[in-house]
Amino acid sequence: MYGYAGRILHIDLTTGKTYIEPLNEEYAKKYIGGIGLGMRLWLDHSQAGVEPLSPENPLVLATGPTSGTIWPTGGNGHAFVAKSPQSYGIGESKSHGSFGTELKRAGYDAVIFHGKAEKPVYVWIDDDSVQILDASHLWGKSPAETEDTIKEELGDYYIRVAAIGPAGEKLVRIACIINEKTRAAGRCGMGAVMGSKNLKAIALRGTKDITVAKPDEFLEFVKEFHERMKGPATKKYRTLGTPENVLVHNALHCMPTRNYTNAYFEGAEKVSGELLNERYAAKIIGCSSCAMRCEHICVVNEGPYKGAMARVEYEPLWALGPYCGVDRLDAVIKGSELCNYYGMDSISAGVIVGFAMDCYENSILTKEDMDGVEARFGSHEALVKLIEKMGKREGIGDILAEGVKFAAEKIGKGSEKLAQHIKGVEVTGYDLRCLKTAALGFAVSFRGADHNRHGAYAFDVKGKVNRLKAEKGRGKMVKDIEDVYTIIDSLIICKFSRGTYYKEFEDLSKVYTLITGFETSPEEMRLKGERINNLARVINTREGLGRKDDHLPYKVMHLPIPDEGPAKGAYVTQEELDLLLDDYYEARGWTRDGIPTPEKLKELGMDDLIPIVEAKIRKA
Amino acid sequence: MVKIHERKFVSADPDKCVGCQVCEYICAWTKEKTFNPLKSRIRVVRLNPLVNLSITCRLCEDPPCVAACPRDALTQSEENGTILVDEDKCNGCGWCIEACDYGAISLHPEKKVVFVCDLCKDKPDGPQCVKWCPEEALDLVTADVLAQKARITATKKLFQEALKVAPPT
Known part of the structure; x- marks a missing residue:
């Protein structure tokens, strides 16, 4: 093979x-x-x-x-x-x-x-x-x-x-x-x-040889992609990197700030991708076989966090910065470095600290509960201390280490309304109140709150749809892009390179065919992507997850965006969420409870998984 | 003996090299039809995220690898200065590997003889690593050209202000 x-x-x-x-x-x-x-x-x-x-x-x-x-x-x-x-x-x-x-x-x-x-x-x-x-x-x-x-x-x-x-x-x-x-x-x-x-x-x-089915055509195609990667599709990653999003999202008022209290951060200029590159990015490096390189290695050269070094992307920057109200890039780099040191997801770590700060500001957690840390929004000292406590499971960190969902269950006192997660996984840097295609993508993502299962935010942010409106048709948009993303993660290629696949399934199937020798048409490739999404849903169905778990965080549905500007008043109602879910399940060929039907599984060649869904459909 | 302006070798610019290993993949493919860095004549070192460099044979004057070989398996080409390996004489003892200050000569994992960059002598367009490097970090240069480049860079740094007002050339 x-x-x-x-x-x-x-x-x-x-x-x-x-x-x-x-x-x-x-x-x-x-x-x-x-x-x-x-x-x-x-x-x-x-x-x-x-x-x-x-x-x-x-x-x-x-x-x-x-x-x-x-x-x-x-x-x-x-x-x-x-x-x-x-x-x-x-x-x-x-x-x-x-x-x-x-x-x-x-x-x-x-x-x-x-x-x-x-x-x-x-x-x-x-x-x-x-x-x-x-x-x-x-x-x-x-x-x-x-x-x-x-x-x-x-x-x-x-x-x-x-x-x-x-x-x-x-x-x-x-x-x-x-x-x-x-x-x-x-x-x-x-x-x-x-x-x-x-x-x-x-x-x-590993010392063994690797070769491909059709080497000459393959290398031709590699050369073509090297050229594509020098073009506009990857420019962002090669220059400012994803931190470019800070000012873009802020201008659209879609950057969750201070644990989803706001959608706009007044300190955005101080944590912008532009400033990061000017002051802190020391070198951009690449992974094995990459022809575009994106990894912005950032170093702090002065101040209390002198010597800190980390790779910085938009998501961790947003989570450790604006989401906690922190407007210092040196603290963001230090926070990232600490997350790498303890081995924690820096997106979730930032969201948890933002949650803890919100609890503190609302007197749900006192200074004593916080082991003496003054966890006000904007405190970079608190950010760094709470990450360390979490990494060590020390004091309040032992509770925060559970993630916002389980931490809120332990803390009680209404803190669950401040816990911004989907399926227990902390949110990422897109304000779902005013990005309604993204809201659907996040709600149905099989691994919980995440932008990387669908990239549906792009339709909203780029203005291809009315981002403030929930309407029919978004279900199919989310489904279609999810089917591309599962292929990307299965081949495995980098999502930053997705723009270079100009012809999408045609390019993806060509790569797959040249490497494996399994002749695969673009439509067959698309089916693989759909099959993998259905497989994930079957697993979640088996584990007891369903429509009730395709939810949105409390604030997304109950706290309209307060900031004056393009998104003021936006939030997602239960009716809107239901409309979006119905539309998506229909596009997927699933039941109204969000369970893949036996017919769908048959169509995708997964007959052997039908017993799993049949049992659940009967129950529902 | 090969003249100073003819003895070209592959050199990486440390400021441009990002450690992507494309050179390793294409070298191993060109020479051995496999994607296997162990069979590449050029290897990448990443000391930490900030320090990346790919290294291959620099075609030394009086190459220590040649001097170190007890079996006279290595010679330096009169024509272009590359190191030639007589695979019948080489027994993979590794004295040359130890002698090379740059780790540019390696033991082949299967053939058990050493191998080293030959500047892709069979390729009309020259070293494939140079051609494929996405960062244009690799160059086929002579020692003299490297010195020229360094001198020009140093001079530019010294005369930054003067260059700002200098007429465009």
């Missing part, structure tokens, strides 16, 4: 046994790789209702067919899949760098971690040799320190490592898995799942 290593590695951490299973070619064709293949493997190896932080929740690491090749941005991705300790539905998170390419060269399309090790361990995959090694000396270390120590003790600089930090060890629900020091599989708490298995790190060395 081209594009695939053809093998799946199982590692049972309870027994220490490992075994290899050949990759089922039908699965490769149906689910591509990455999150598609990963979710299917997770479904096959888990029981309904499994507790996310129990040994019975397998953690799947998967690469896609582009991994290991020179395909621009494609060579380098990997995905983690498991049940999320935040959403209790399917969790998935991708990262880039050079880790995925190494796994493919080691000869695996996916690795499934089962069970739980008795003591802290790390797994060392050296081509065909797989060892489970003691990690007691790594426990408590940051992912970067862990990586350095492992490279040193295994004696090879080119070994690639993905690790959890102290937060993952302590089962912080927003813990992430970091590879190559600055790259995170951030969302959905995959680091907590890894920590629950006592698995500190995965170290890889």
Whole structure:
């Protein structure tokens, strides 16, 4: 098989046994790789209702067919899949760098971690040799320190490592898995799942050859994409980077500020992408095989946070900055660095701090509750202290480490109205009150609140629709773009490169065909994307999620935007949400309860999953 | 012996190199029809996110790799200065690898003989890494051109003010 290593590695951490299973070619064709293949493997190896932080929740690491090749941005991705300790539905998170390419060269399309090790361990995959090694000396270390120590003790600089930090060890629900020091599989708490298995790190060395089915045409196509990546479709990522969004969103009044109290931040100029690049961006670097490079490495050269260094993108900048009312980029960079140190999703971390500040401002949490921290909106000192407390699960940090949904359940006193999440996953930097296509995309996203499952905000922000209006037709728009996004995450290619696929499914199917040799038409490619979205929904249905979970955060539905300007008064009513959901479910061919129908599954070639939905449809 | 202006080698500009490894992929593909950095004649080092550089053979004068080989398996080309490996003589002992200050010569994982950049001698358009580098960080240069570039950069820095008022050239 081209594009695939053809093998799946199982590692049972309870027994220490490992075994290899050949990759089922039908699965490769149906689910591509990455999150598609990963979710299917997770479904096959888990029981309904499994507790996310129990040994019975397998953690799947998967690469896609582009991994290991020179395909621009494609060579380098990997995905983690498991049940999320935040959403209790399917969790998935991708990262880039050079880790995925190494796994493919080691000869695996996916690795499934089962069970739980008795003591802290790390797994060392050296081509065909797989060892489970003691990690007691790594426990408590940051992912970067862990990586350095492992490279040193295994004696090879080119070994690639993905690790959890102290937060993952302590089962912080927003813990992430970091590879190559600055790259995170951030969302959905995959680091907590890894920590629950006592698995500190995965170290890889792959020496095997990778080739493709049609090399000459493939290289021609690579060259064409190198040219496309020099063009307008990637300009933003190559220049200011995603932090360009700060001033754009602020002008549209769609930047949630101070825990969704406002949609406009008066301090935006002080945390703009322009200023970030002028003062702090020291170097822009690239992942393995990338021809556009985007990673803005930012360094603080003076002041209280002197020496802090982190990669900065819009989302973490927004979460640690405007969402907490903080207007200092040095504090944002420090906050990001701390999130990398403890191994936490910096988007969720910022949203949780914003939530805690809101609780403090509303006297739900007192200074005493906060361990003496004056958690006013805008306090950069409080931001930094609360991130540290969360990473250590110390004092109030122990409650905040649960994520806003579960923290609010513990705090009570109406704090659930301040907890801005969907399916337990914290919101991201798009004010859904005035971006109603995005609101639908976020509500139905199978991994909880997220912009990266659909990118539906683009229709609103770019003015392709009336963003303040909920109307029929948005369902199909969200469905269509979701079907592209699942392909992107399964191949795996980088979302920042999506604009270079001018002909969308035609380009995507061509890449897939040239690499794998499986002749695939654009329509067949689209079907794969649709199939993977349905697969995710079937999993969530099995785990008990449904229409009630396709909700929006409290403030989005109850607190109209107060700021004078283009979005004043905007919010989403229950009627609007119902209209959007009905429209989306209809476009998807699902029941009114949001369950995929047996007919739909049949059409997508997933007959074997029909019993899961039939049981739920009968109940509903 | 090859003249100073003819002895060209591949050099990376550290300010431009982003560590993307495209050079490794295309080198391994060109020479061995595989996407495998272990078979690339050029390798990328990322010391930390800010420090990235790809490195290959610099065609030294009196190359220490040649001097170090106990089996006389290595010679330097009279024509262009590249290091030639006699694969029949090489037994993979690694003395040349130790002798090279730049890590530019490596042991082939399967053939168990050393390999090193040959400037893509079979390619009419020259070294493929230079052609494919998305950042234009790689260049086929002589030592003299590198010195010229450094001198010009230094002079520009020293005379920043003067250049602002200088007439356009």
